[in-house]
Amino acid sequence: MDNIAGKRTGLSLVTHLATLVLVIVWIVPTLGLLITSLRDQDAISQTGWWRALQGAPQPYVLSIPVDDQVQRDGLWVLETNVFAGPTGEALPDDILDRSRVDAFGTSRLRGPTTEPGETVETRDGVTVTVEANGDLRAAAPERMTGQLVLPMALVAPPQLTLDNYAEVLTDMNTAERQQARSMGQQLDDMLFSDEALFGPFVNTMTVAIPATVIPIVIAAFAAYALAWMDFPGRGLLIAVVVGLLVVPLQLAFVPLTIIHGWLGIGKSFLGIWLAHTGFGLPLAVYLLRNYMVGLPRDIIENAKVDGATDFQIFTKIVLPLSFPALASFAIFQFLWTWNDLLVASVFLPADTDSTVMTRFVVTNLLGSRGGEWHILAAAAFVMIAVPLLVFFAMQKYLVRGMLAGSVK
C-alpha cells in the first residue's frame, strides 16, 4: 500500500506522533510503578516518580567556619567547598556524593532564594557566591568572625535501590534484617516468615506449573480424537467444547466446593490443580483441535497405511508437529493461572503456607499497608516479573495462538 501515489507523505508524521502518544499513554502507568519500586521510601512521598532522576531539593542550614580566610587586595576572602571539611561532615551521608546546590541565601528567615553562581550580600556586609558544585567564595572588608550561617537547598543525587524488594520478600527492612541476622536467623527463616511475599511467590509457582502442564496432555489426546478420528457424536462434542469456552467460572464454585468436600480434597493444592485443569480444558481442546485439523492429511494417512496405530501417529507425528499450538496454549494457561485471584480464593486455604501472590497482595498488603507504596510497588513487580518475562520471550507463540482462535 505504501507504493500508492501520494499516500505516504502527508500522513506519515501524524501517524508517528499519534502512535508515540498512544505508546506513551500505555507504558507510563507501568513505568511509574516500576520507578517507584526502585525509590527510597521517603523520596516516594516527597516527589513524583517523574522527578526521580532529577532529585528533590532539601533545605539545610549550613554553618561554615571562617578560620581559613586570607587577606587579599584589601579584602578578607574565604574560599572553600560546602561539601568538604567540617561543613560537609555535618550533612547526612546521602547528600554528600555528587550533590549540588539548588539555591542559597543569606537569611535564615527568607531561606534559600538565590540561584547558584549569583552574588549576594549579608547583613554584615559579607558578599557571598555559591556555585552549584558547592564552591563558596565569601569576601568582607573586615575580618569575619564566628561562622557564616547560610540556608541552602541541596539536591541529593537520585538513588535507586533494591531495598524495597528485599523488604517485601522478607517482611523486614534493612535494620530489622541485620538484627534478625545477628540473632542467628537464616535467610530461609526470613523468606518464609508469615508476612513475607517469598512464600506466596513459591506457592504461585507451585500452582501455575502443574496447572499448565497437566491440561495440555489431557487436551492433546482429546484434540487428536476430535480432529482425526471418526466417530458418531463428534460434531456435537465440538459444539459442547465451544459452548463451555464461555461458561462463567462462578457457576462452578459452590458445586465444586461441595464436591471437593465429598472427595476429601477440600481446599488444597491438589484441588486448585484439578480446578485449573478443568477450567483450562475447553480452550486447550479448542485451540489444539483447530491446529491439528490443519495438519496435512497425507502424512497421517500414509502412516496409517504403513500400519501405525493411532497412539503411534499421535505421539510420533501429530504431537511434535503441534508444538506451536501446544506452546501458545501453555503460555495462555501459565499467564492465566499465575495471574489468577478468583480461583485461588475459592480453592486454596488463606494461610501463608498456601496462599498465592495475588491473594496475598489483595488481602494482606492492600488492607494493612495500603498507604505504603514502596511495599506495594515492589510487590506488584515481584508478581508481574515472571509473566512479563514469559510474555516477551514467547510473544510469537502467544500471537499465533490468539489468531488461531479468531481470524479466518
Next chain:
Amino acid sequence: MLDSVIVSGIVTIIIGVGGMFAYFWASNWVLDHVFLPAKGEHAGRNINRANQIRPWLFLFPAMFALGLYLVVPVFYSGWLSVTSGVAAGGWYRNYSEIFANDTFRIALLNNMLWVLVVPAASTFFGLIAAQLTDRLSWGNIAKSLIFMPMAISFVGASLIWSFVYHPDIEIGVVNAIRGLFGAESGVTLIDGDIVDSFLLMVVLIWIQTGFAMVILSAALRGVPEETIEAAIIDGANSFDVFFKIKVPQIMGTIVVVWTTITILVLKVYDIVAAMGNQYRNLEILPTQMMRYFDSGNYGFATAISVVIMILVLPVMVWNIRQARSETR
C-alpha cells in the same frame, strides 16, 4: 521448607503427566491385545470394533474433567439456586430476594455498564492502534508495548492504576496533570461515586486493547489491496479508505473480538476486588457473588452465578452456531 514445596510440585507433574501417558498407552494396549486382538478368527471384526472404541479412550480424561468441573456444576448450581435455603417462600425465593436487594441492582447496572463500555472502547482503541502501527518501521515495538499489559495480572494492573489515581498531587499522575492546569492540591479520584466505575474500566480497557490490536491488525493485513487501490483511484482519502473500505471488510473479526472481550468482562472480579472493594456503588455481580460465597450463603451465591450465566448465554449460542457452520 522450600525444598519440600518444590519436590511436591515436581512429583505432581511427573505423576500427572506420566500417569496420563501411562493411561493412554495401557488402555490402548489392553484394547488391542486383550479385549479385541487383531488376530484369530474374528481379526477383521475386532479391528473395526477397536477403532470404534478407541476415540472414547482418547476422549475420556478430557470429557471426565470437563463434565465434573464445568457441565455438572452448571446444572448443580442451577439446582442449588432453587433449592438451597428456600424452605419458606417457594423455589424462586433466592431470586426474588436478590432482585429485591439494592446492592444487587447496583451490581447488575454496573455490570451492564462494564459490558457496554469496555468491549467497545478496547475494540475501538485496538482498531486505531492496529491501523497506526501497521505502516510504521517501529510498529512492532509499539505493538509489543501496547500488548504488554496482557501479561500483567488484574491485581498487578489494579496496583499500577491505583498509583496513577493516587490522591496526592506529587504522587499520582492524574492529579499531577490536573496540577499542570492549575490545580493546587490533589483530589481523591475513587471515593465510591457511581461514576468511579469508569476509572476501574480504564484498567481493563488498558489490558484488553492489546488483544484487540493484535487480532485486528492481522485482519487488516488480510484486506485485499485491490479494494483499497480502487477506492484511492476513485478519490477516497485515508479516512474513507479506513472506515468505508477496510472496516466493513473486517467486520466479522471485529465482532469476534467484541464478543471475546464481552465474555471476559462478565467474569471480571479482581479489579473491583482490589480497587473498589469497600464501595457499594462499585460492586459488580462477581464481587457480590463472592461476598455471599465467602459468608456461606450458597443459595444467593448460586442464584447470582446463574444470572451471570444467563447474561453470557446469547454469546454462547452465537459461538456454537459459528463453530458448527465452520465445521460443516
